[in-house]
Amino acid sequence: MSSLVNGDSVIKVEGLYKKFCINQRKSMLYGGLDVFRSMIGFPQRRDTLRNMEIWALEDINFEVKSGETLGIVGVNGAGKSTLLRVLSGIYPPDAGKVRVKGTIGALIAAGAGFHPDMTGRENIYLNGAIVGLRKREIDRKLEEIVEFAELGEFIDTPVRFYSTGMYVRLGFSIAVNIRPDILVIDEVLSVGDLTFQNKCFRKLKELRESVDAVIFVSHNLDHIRNVCSSVIMLDAGKIKYCGDVEEGIIRYQAHTDDLKKRSADIEGEKARLPGAASFEADAKLEKIEIGSPRESVDDEIREGDDVVIKLGFSLEREISRPQFTIGIRDDRDIEVMTQRDHDNGVRFEKLEPGSYQLKIVLKQLALVPGLYKVNFALIDVDSCEVLTVQKKFASFIIRGNKVSRAIVNCKSVWELERNHAVAHKDAQEKYNC
């Protein structure tokens, strides 16, 4: 760790902008012009967008203080890796300023800088030199790096024969053992096995004492929760939240649920085309509303609320013994619940041709917060005909503080007792005897 004390600013980003061109030809043209203008001493203004350019990072402001572990979350394309590259000095800013105090050790990709024909040992020297270490310094750290990477005799095997996990182990081991002032880790640990992941996280916690700051990017929110002391949520190149980890994670989950719902709704729209999923033209699903009893039309449903599903459908022919089925799947497409009217002791009378509305209330739905999709089927039990099946045609979000990935949730009571108190009591009774 450098001479900084906890609370000193290690990284300060002020009004940072970074742009990219989304058209290959224009990118080449602008690149050539920019290089030429820089060369002749009239550099191009970089804080404005030209045709086909977009902001990959826009007005980014934050500060990382000594002793802090900052997590960065965001969906793919949010700008996480671009931000890390600017912080590491790989990309220059297009506007704003980045101040970094100390050396940065970045693990942006598994095995970055490794040469496939060189052995693990040779690659350690190469990577050490890349981050500015002298041979003597690498000699001193070699044993520690090899030991941590758990590569055993493979350390003298060319890395082209390594598995992805071995690559990551070696890359991580080099990154952490060279002890930079600031450690930057992009989404690379997810490929390692669980035992090594745990070891890495133990090491990261240990490193809080020896490095000034850690910046950690991951899609795994449990990793963010366990490692980070603060979090930034990026969306479309902008900071949407900066601060407390739990609050950041909740906001990020709500955001990803919204995105998934939008995408599910688009899929649903396709399935909802008139008669799109009907086996017969005799029954058509025409309308759907999902909400809580409080807000009958709104999709906002809180954890543990009743969920009201209203389905409008039309029939072209008579159905003597209708049977309705509702299925619910989560965002991983796991079927979490199926409800049939007959199973609930409900049997509707014969249906004549015409329009109907079916209302189903799912009482105090004990699902974890998240996105859910709905399936619907209508069957004539007498003729065994499936009149309509609509899969994942609508979706709804259960809002709440998602704490873990699971399916059901319930209120729970937790108690903890220390066993030795009982043992002590037993021993005392024995003594008294």
Add this chain to the structure above:
Amino acid sequence: MSHDSKGVIYYPNQRAEASLLKTFLVVLGNIVEGRELIWQMFKRDFFVVYRRSILGYFWILAGPVTGIITWVFMNYAGILHPGEVGMPYPVFVLLGSQMWGLFIGFYKSAAESLGSGSGLMKQIKFEHEVLLVKQAGLVVANFFITLAVVFLVMVIFRVVPPWQAVFFPVVILPLFFLGAAMGIVVSVFASVISDTARIVGEFIGFLMYITPVIYTTDFRHPLLKLLVKWNPLSYLIAASRDILTVGSIQQFNGYLVVSALTIVLFLTALRLFYVSEPLVAEKI
């Protein structure tokens, strides 16, 4: 990038603000600072490439030897009319092709410097000047290995190098300056405009035929005469061959002027490299 007591600061177009002198000092400083990396990368590229080959280091010599055989065969078969070269033709063509190879080597190594390190440049921050030096080092190492073949052929044909041949490493420096300068410019522009390398490649192919590499350029056609006269490589290649065979440079004035120009070109190219390579990193 600028350093102060509060650390490193990155802001837009900061390299363009550096003066010429500061540019060269920073580049030099980065090279000295990155010497360990240069050595590690040199070892990687020089030794490891041949590990995956059965014939291994033989390939370093195979190139020039097969080249000489080809040209000598064409000469004896009467396909080539090199003119009066003033020394045994195998020695002439060997020296010419070696010098040309050296120039092309410097050019290509510089031109490929950013491309060869592109994967790394996107993942890790390091000073990219080390790529240039490593690439040039590879060319020099390969050249001096093949020089053994050159001396062997000279001995066989009883062409004894004069004592002035000790100045050979200095005489070939302008070849490095010119090749590296062209390569650096191409490297930077080719990273953003992919057509650049192809255009310059075509031009260099033509350049060889107006340079005294495999035959004398004693053309009678006035336009060709003019092209040869204004071709800087004519002076550089002839001078390098002269110093190894006759011990003096026949077109000394021309060689001096061209040498001075190559230094200016090289420094200009370095400046281009310095100000533009951060822009290049995000385009590759």
